[in-house]
Amino acid sequence: MVSAASPVAVIGAGLIGVSWAALFAAVGGHDVRVWDPSEEARAGIADRAAAMTGQLAALHALVDRPLTICTTLEDACTGAAWVQENAPENLDLKRGLYRQIEAVVGPETVIASSTSALVWPDLVEGMSDASRFITAHPFNPPHLMPLVELFGTDPGVIGRARSFYEGLGRVPVVLKRPAPGHIAGRLSAALWREAVALVADGTASVEDVDQALVNGPGLRWAVVGAHMGYHLGGGDGGIEHYLATLGPSQERRWATLGTPALTPEVRAMLIAGIGQEAAGRPVDAIAAARDTATIAILNSLRKPT
């Protein structure tokens, strides 16, 4: 257990790092110490975390626990029971950080990486004790989205990670083996590949593909997963009946899926299509509307948050 008294270190104060920090402090009640090498980033942490804490108030009973902003990695990590690393997706950079962190923390400290693209076996190279290292990938933004994807090799450490993230109202999912993009990133990439193909081959506009997703399968997948969806699609006979009757047609469909390349022409179609869909709304306004809707859904489902 990471008790609320034990400090939690947040390494890197980008979007993910600050979101984690807000959640750790306001929902977990942890003593959170945030470090970022950029003075400019450090200067903005308090305000950015406060805005996220404001969103969290719609979902949780909050603890009023201020963040500690540290000017060195050593200050942030000394005495920490948990370290959440959110550095840029650069293997050498992350490996260097783990060496620095290991030099400071005690033997029981878990080092968790928020990496979306890199995998455990590559990241641990050069560590003195790889068993304490896990990947713990949140879905952006971590303070709102329940999913955390875990991989590590020590069952005791994975057990502690489950407790830690569940204590923050997250839904941890443990991979049985590392995969680039974990689960969610791979599902997203698979879906987006077909979404790009449908635009590239002239079937539909960017906006219409998004509308179809949001009002159809996306809405469904907020409630039941893809596997369960096909189980329900099989009626009383479930997945077994579905596979027996429609398995072959599903395999034929798979064979027709698009394999687009992001050529200059396709990129131009995507950029122009997003321009139409955004209709003048800046990115931060769309993101704010997304967060508001996400909070409304989470409240409506009373999902663990």
Place this chain on the structure above:
Amino acid sequence: MVSAASPVAVIGAGLIGVSWAALFAAVGGHDVRVWDPSEEARAGIADRAAAMTGQLAALHALVDRPLTICTTLEDACTGAAWVQENAPENLDLKRGLYRQIEAVVGPETVIASSTSALVWPDLVEGMSDASRFITAHPFNPPHLMPLVELFGTDPGVIGRARSFYEGLGRVPVVLKRPAPGHIAGRLSAALWREAVALVADGTASVEDVDQALVNGPGLRWAVVGAHMGYHLGGGDGGIEHYLATLGPSQERRWATLGTPALTPEVRAMLIAGIGQEAAGRPVDAIAAARDTATIAILNSLRKPT
């Protein structure tokens, strides 16, 4: 316009047909005439539609308009302004129905097929007037899910279809060319292929893949589409920045996606995995919970319904 006074014919009283019928009558206020060749199916229509109408009461102000159950296709279609066909996915069967329907209806009547797997050019073969025929694919169950995917060749007919389905609180999306599975079925197939691959290659269990989807990208896609998601992932620089910095890594990810086959071993893994996830709950109980959650989300978003 299909005025509320003009009859709407529903051909086929399976899950989709009855769901459409309930929506047409209770939300659209239409005079709905339902035909199914099976006497047993006809006998169950009223009760099944009533259960769906009960769900609709949570989302809409309803019109109290009973369905007319017809014993012949001719009775259902005579005088109809709109025909929604929901027969099994059998090309010859559907073509035969269209010939029967065309022999009965007037020249202005639109014939719309709910087909999920068949495409417009194949379906219209043998029709006297293909311009009045459209595919109008709902997402199951049609009375709850907003999406309707349209394709037809006559812009006037497509315009009437937009009005008709919007008048029922649906969100129509018009394809620029026919595609097997339309948009939603293709996105679903693409995602499920990777979901199956992750189980087949031992990365995660059926239940964990579903959990990752529901608590991560699925929840997100109920709010913003996949294209818009990557736009937001590009930060202030949007999709252009995303493509410039992460486009190549996305293409590399696409190249690593799984291409599983539904072998007996993979089928067994999926069936066993669903068994664990369902944990003894029968299909209809899971479907009922899905519908309750869908209604809660639609209410929370105040989506057009």
